[in-house]
Amino acid sequence: MSELKGACVIGQSGGPTSVINSSVLGALETALDNPSITRVFGMAHGIKGLLNDELYDIDKEDREELALLRYTPSSALGSCRYKLADPDVDDTDYKRILEIFKKYDIRYFFYNGGNDSMDTCNKVSKYMMKSGYECRVMGIPKTIDNDLFGTDHCPGFASAAKYIATSCMEIYQDARVYDTGMVCIVEIMGRHAGWLAGAAGLATAMGAGPDLVYLPETDFDMKKFLADVKRIYEEKGNCLVAVSEGIHYADGSFVSEAKTSATDGFGHAQLGGLASMLADTVKNELGCKVRGIELSLLQRCAAHCASKTDVDESYMAGKAAVENAVAGKTDYMPGFQCTRDENGYKCEIELLPLSQVANTEKKVPRDWINEEGNGVNEKFIEYAMPLINGENVGPKVNGLPRFANLKKIKAEA
């Protein structure tokens, strides 16, 4: 493969995570140090920044400040939810992207996101190939939902999982402090896949977690749920429950329909308010003290509780994307191939074709969930536990985190 010299651009898309900036850091540092890459640009708010010719000149950033991205949650370059049209129907955006590519001599396109972002990568790459514009495209995985196909797991999942498990362990201590009993219901993110809700089971595996965990991989039955809670509450005097926001009845309708009218840019229903709804239902049925807790945004941005394993792997994914692109690869996403055996846990990069990854959702296998559908079993625990290992301790000022403060200087051609 011949050397391709030119600029690179990197963008972030979709919901942020605690470690998406680690992937970007891995890509940026590798690109800045690579002689084939002439300039390094960041997209302001993902593909929208590219379309609007709003690029940041990363070469002008201070390297020490940039390194703080390792400890900075959320998408430092800004994010967007923007779905590119089918180029056969409307190629306006693609023409514009090509124009910007030519303007800055961009030959490397890196896009850091979930399912929809891999779809964006795939479409951009196909269009460039058709246009005869030489360009290498790599997706960099990111999603707390952990639902990307082909990779053992996704950067961002483990830190959310660690926060969820840690918080559940702490809530477990708190919610049983009185002798008067209480039911506590914790609502966890995850539209269609229960990876995050399942992570609450890690707390249970440590002896201080939810008694019941409900994932969207099985149909939810309100009667059975109430019977489960009643049984445990009568037995123990307390009951801690974790539910995925995406739990649904057998007919497919979400248990919390309250807010399904609002949708995000991709037409996904926006869920929420489930914990309070279930808490009210339990309270009416059992008459006991009930508290609903929604972990909300914190589960995806609590960088202070990030998994070092996750941070290191996220960096590795960003680095691998750049290294492989420079080495001639295109249309891939660096995924993880992992082994868990008597020698411990090992994670290696495996390049996955974008076309295989885009738009497919990976769910928790049914046989990782217990028969009754109210908890995860040892298969889930063995899978997830090694991922949350290690603390990512960043610098503090006055006892509070010191986040990266980028200059974000607008690039000129």
Next chain:
Amino acid sequence: MSELKGACVIGQSGGPTSVINSSVLGALETALDNPSITRVFGMAHGIKGLLNDELYDIDKEDREELALLRYTPSSALGSCRYKLADPDVDDTDYKRILEIFKKYDIRYFFYNGGNDSMDTCNKVSKYMMKSGYECRVMGIPKTIDNDLFGTDHCPGFASAAKYIATSCMEIYQDARVYDTGMVCIVEIMGRHAGWLAGAAGLATAMGAGPDLVYLPETDFDMKKFLADVKRIYEEKGNCLVAVSEGIHYADGSFVSEAKTSATDGFGHAQLGGLASMLADTVKNELGCKVRGIELSLLQRCAAHCASKTDVDESYMAGKAAVENAVAGKTDYMPGFQCTRDENGYKCEIELLPLSQVANTEKKVPRDWINEEGNGVNEKFIEYAMPLINGENVGPKVNGLPRFANLKKIKAEA
């Protein structure tokens, strides 16, 4: 003062905190090592355990396991919300307490809690004195609400403050990631005092916190609130708001009346649901994307984000209670006297008479809040910032916290 030999009993009461177990550890370790104290008991669920003759034999606990209380949130001995009657009206409970004291030769009574617990201490002490039973009584302060009178601050406040400020900094990063704008409203605990809501201002002081902070020390005006949010949203495209659960209108009624029907054991209204209510109101008024986040129980149990300063001081308070009681003091609570000057921050124990502390609430001074009543000023920041310093890093197993697992062996006389 003559030596008083006998057993000691310690209990925990009221809402738990991340560091209340540090105070208990300070008291227990000091008591276990003191020759005047013959046996060490823990009350199962506070004063209720004493009344029910349910005491734990702390001498039978493993000292290394006990030491893990430093990292274990919530009240390890169990808590209760139980208000002793006025002894002149009904002395049933007091007679029972005296009976239990005699049964176990208890000569030292330590009670770890907030306002109501100091009231309990005061009443028990007065009754014992009247009965001619020699006994020394010490309160050990605890409350995330920080509203105890006479002490610079209360054990538990700083760790909650650190969690709130850290979380607000992380939410700040997350909530401005899209170019489409969002208003985010974070609901923080604090019935009548705004110390915790004010702590969100620490994030602002670090350049990544709420634009607006509302405390219960000033009257809330919905019109002004909406105008404040609108102004900032139009200016910045984003707005992050922190509100105390206890904000109220000029007539004293809580802004969120939804759940005020339920009350805790002391007749305090149980608040909640304010964030969603305000989020709906802002959404209707401004038509923008709004998210309400309730920090809920996590702000009082997130030991993984505890302040080392707080943990150390909490331990010191427990230790001081025992040492001073053995030295002959009774009817005191060890409070903190602090200096903040060019030499830094210094905190020393000062004994406060229980009668002065009980049932008085300390609020945030009006001149620590800005004129408009929508933020804290530098006086608040200078007060609170030194308290949240340092990380309390405990042992981990599989990347998750290792909490104390006490044997809790029932004591026999």
